[in-house]
Amino acid sequence: MAKQPKDSSTSPATTQQGKGGGEKQPGRLKQIGMVAKVVHQQSPRTIPIAVGIALGVLAVAIVGGLIFGYWMYWLPFGVLVAFLSGFLFFSRSAQRLQYQMLEGQLGAGMAVLENMRGDWSVEPGVNGNRSMDIVHRAVGRPGIVLVGEGDPQRLKPLIAAEKKRLSRVAYNTPIYDVQVGNAEGQVHIAKLQRSMVKLPRNLGKAEVAELRYRLKALPPAMQMPKGPMPRGAKMPKMPKSQNQ
Template identity: 30%
Template sequence: MAKTEKPQSDKPDRGGTDPSQLGRFRQIIVAYQRTHEYDKPLPFLLAGAFVVPIILAVIAGMVFGAMISLIILGIMVGLLLAMLLLVQRTKAATYKRYAGQAGSAEVALAMLPKKWISTPAIAANRQLDAVHRTLGPGGLVLIGEGEPGRLRALLTSEVRKHEKVAYGVKVTTIMMGNGKNQVPLEKLADHIRKLPKVLEPNQVTEIKSRLNALDKVRPQIPVPKGPMPTNPRQVRGAKQAMRGR
């Protein structure tokens, strides 16, 4: 049996659903399909972004000559514009898809550059209000997601804990939401990215190690990873899991 058993291949599964395991072309197709669900004008916009540069290239070729070279240039420009447009529309559709779901802040944190180190749901309560954390050039940031009244105590507690291990580094708090003095989901990543630089890479690494020590002594929170669906039955099941049932 050992001789006949086939060894597992290290090559990615091109037929799976995990985007990280798909080929580049398949990733583009999946991104288009998922975006089109929430962005119906997408095919027309992409077609326009691709075709317009080609039309302009043809017109320029008729006026100045070098038709073939300009058409090739127009095709390349059209592909580039279509890809950039797809990326922008995909990001907007992702925010639209997860808006209003518990844990949706994790979607915005995933949009941050790699120099930001994010940890979702470091603290939460039974109502699925949560505090997320990210660390990067803009400092140590805690993001509160949920009902503001319940979040204040949760955020205050986490600020105290983080200030003890951050050694003088100011902890910035952000309340995510659409109300006054809140940052909407679709603007959260840009808001964090624009924070003034206060930490150097070596400081980020040092604070990260201290935060790891803090996380090891805190109790594990039974919160599902990623945004939660708004289906009442699924939300009720998640709350039961948090109560330990």
């Protein structure tokens, strides 16, 4: 007698993954809980301070209601402002801790670029060397931004070579370069996103789309290290901040 096929709808692979075999993403509340757990581990005082700020704002609203009356307005408004105040402090603290955890890691700049808001497309590791100095490329309304991570002196020829390579298809498109790090002339990891946002918008949406199309035809630099990555070297992932 032929064996009946098992019902695939109840298999572990199906229950653990979403449609198309992809891993199901956690919900917003679960994400906040995961961030809160990390924040508590790294800075145990952050959450109590956030709660204290919220309670303080709520207390002011209650006192305002007692003095001026109009409880119908003071109490709901106080609850809303109290929650937003505490949550804003928590979000800023979580983002600051994220940058501290990323600082000094290989690919920290790339982790920030991948979480940038706006119409940006990012290409990791367009150039590099055996010393693990690496250059990423971001394309958006300002034009092309080359983001280097590593030693400032070794990054200079890498960025210069990448600019020369891009000039074949970029034509008159502005090309900016930023080095991430703590050395003189470099941008701290916590300020990278801010410095990118401050760049002028030189291109329209159609021009950005055309630029991306031209860049696809550009052959790779072929200067990335051919040897294996150092043991334990990974591109870190940056959790999305809640205040973005």
